[in-house]
Amino acid sequence: MNSSVEASRRGMRVTKPSDREIRIERIFDAPRDRVWRAFTEPALIAQWWGRGNGVVVERMEVERGGRWRFVEQGPDGTHGFEGRYRDVSPPERLVHSFEWDGMPGHVVIWTVTLEDLGDGRTRVVNTSIFHTTEERDGMLSAGMESGMTEAYAALDRVLAALR
């Protein structure tokens, strides 16, 4: 496979399956168990979730009903994010709420599925559902796509280091 095909197959695809959803698909060059660890272990999350910014994992109880709270240390100050786990089904499905301190009470539900591609790679599909179309479009305007691209590039590096 030449490098441009490889790049396109690993490239992130962002779509809008409905007027209140965002779907982000990305393939990672690592087996599913390793990707699952990177999504569920605090020490690993801290290395990629902040897209290069420091992340303090204040709380991360990866179980149904458990809470999580991450504080990102950005150049413009700190930003807190938090939520609660709805479903934790290793190594294939993680569902949790997501709320940014800057917009309290605006709650998004993220469903992350990990598909074993059988060749040592994993497809991650992240579907987020919002209460309104305005909230969905606000998240996109705020730079969600570039933020996820950066976070997933950092995740590539974390996964490579876990080899």
Place this chain on the structure above:
Amino acid sequence: MNSSVEASRRGMRVTKPSDREIRIERIFDAPRDRVWRAFTEPALIAQWWGRGNGVVVERMEVERGGRWRFVEQGPDGTHGFEGRYRDVSPPERLVHSFEWDGMPGHVVIWTVTLEDLGDGRTRVVNTSIFHTTEERDGMLSAGMESGMTEAYAALDRVLAALR
């Protein structure tokens, strides 16, 4: 005004404005400031929110971004509920998220508006929006309407005692 007309005017009206919303309208025989207090003071909430069951107000920070958590002591055990305030505009508007421990990560947004009817009474409109129709219908099946009827009857008594 005869008593049946009075009963109907004070009766609770439950409607479904869209496929993901529930709207509950109820008139209270008390001025708006007093109703606002009953919705925002922990000692008063504890007297009506549980519909006769004891309620421990573990947390109630009535300000934008603040958190609330109530634990109801029912005959079948304890039930935790929690959320975060999105908007607090006294004495007319309160918006907060709502989540029951039994269904973590299923988050409803409640918007409560208090309208001064000018005759010493207050109309309270409570609109809740869900992420899906199934969640909305699940809440109705779980007895939301009878629960709210009981809670609001208890609130009538709290308001009368505040006179």
